[in-house]
Amino acid sequence: MQMAPEANPQQLRQLVPHLNQAMAKFGVNTRLRQAHLLAQIAHESDRFTALEASRSGADYEGRKDLGNTQRGDGVKYKPRGLIQLVGRTNYAAASKALGVDLIHHPQRLADPELAALSAGWFWSTNQLNGDADKDDVRTVTKIVNGGYNGLDDRIQLLQAAKKALGMQSSKAKSQN
Template sequence: MTTYSVRSGDTLSGLAQRFNTSVSSLQKTNHIANANLIRVGQRLTVPDGFQAAPSKAGSYTVRSGDTLSGIAGRHGTTVGALAKANGIANPNKIYVGQRLTIPGAGGGAAPVTSKPPSGGASYTVRSGDTLSGIAGRYGTTVGALQQANRIADPNKIQVGQKLTIPGRTGGTGGTSKPPPSTGGVGGTPGTSGGKGGVSVAQLRRIMPNLSQAKAEQYLPHLNKAMAEANINTPRRKEMFLAQLAHESGELRYMEEIASGAAYEGRKDLGNTQPGDGKRYKGRGPIQLTGRANYRAAGKALGIDLEGHPERAKDPDVAFRIAGWYWQSRNLNSYADAGNFREVTRRINGGYNGLASREMYYRRAQDVLG
């Protein structure tokens, strides 16, 4: 066994995937009653990695942010087995409150010792991939992938590495195109987040450097923020996501890397007190900056951001701030008019990084248009 200290953004399901174990095993080992309640700095004992054993037949109620692949991974089964057990024709369409039957050993994950079926296809590892994520996309298991590719440590795969996907018939020579990743849920049943929403697969196609785990973590908050700000047409979503992708490095940086000292004394930002530059540095996917902006956003959202500026980088708040900022600048009207340059100017104060923003916009158009 080993130990791990919980960091900001961690979830028990994410840690289970990272260490090739299961949520229930982590809960049992660490006496955790509620899998959704872990805290930053908490020391967890991680049981030895293993391919999670198929759970006994049971049930599970879908929660906001869940995906079928994530549920399959937590219960030691496969997307295909879950879909079959629950009569799900499209694995991208599950909804909050839906009761799922978790199949037992008969329909669960293949044991690690099973011989991988012949005729496997191949897949080239990309940035942000995990073995569990790849397994979920192809309806196989981490153990089967390990065995087929002689991988001793499931946490160590490399970008560019060619993997054999067991049990698929796409031929062994070419690179197989993965089936669509399961989208996030919430809102109207059978949709990817309700009106104005996007799916995990769409988000990662626009921002390919965003990991599957982070995309799944952020998606419910992103979709909620877009719904609140009426970012609910393809053009509005395309421009909004393009700007967020550029501002936050594809949602990888929810806090400005620089210290913020450069903003010290900036009265135009409302930084009038010593230390305001660092205290109110850029945070969130749209990089909210300055005491005055924190105060305005906090007032609009009913959150004391001026007193607790660190909250601006938390996903549940950060995406709402981005939506508020977008709406407060009337950017939907410029998006509707197709004026991407003006959207950029009103976010940036100029046209810094315009080429990058336009690249993301074109990518978003290809995905959502």
């Protein structure tokens, strides 16, 4: 609540145990790594309030770069989870890694447990602990977002997460 006071307290109570489990499972085990992960997922999930994108996903229809090759894939595999995975390819990879059939049941990615686990899996798969250890919010954002959308907000959330975790305030690297 300290880093995202506008978050729904009930939603946070549901997410916290799953986030703790995911961070332990995927080696997000220092305060700096945790601060970076929390900042990114807070931004991606609209302050922990959206485990599924409100838009239909139609804008992802036919996106071969996301593996959306079948009619309806854009809507079916729209952004979900705390890291907002999108596309058939990402859903298939998460499905295999987490041992859950997200291809036939994509809406399960919006369940608090899978939303947190998929974020940890994505973080680990993309080896973001190293970038977090360097306090490199720009690189972490590029990998999570595919660009720099919301970079300023992510930096502010990172500072708030550091403060909430009792860390000395330090400026994150915003450039390489």
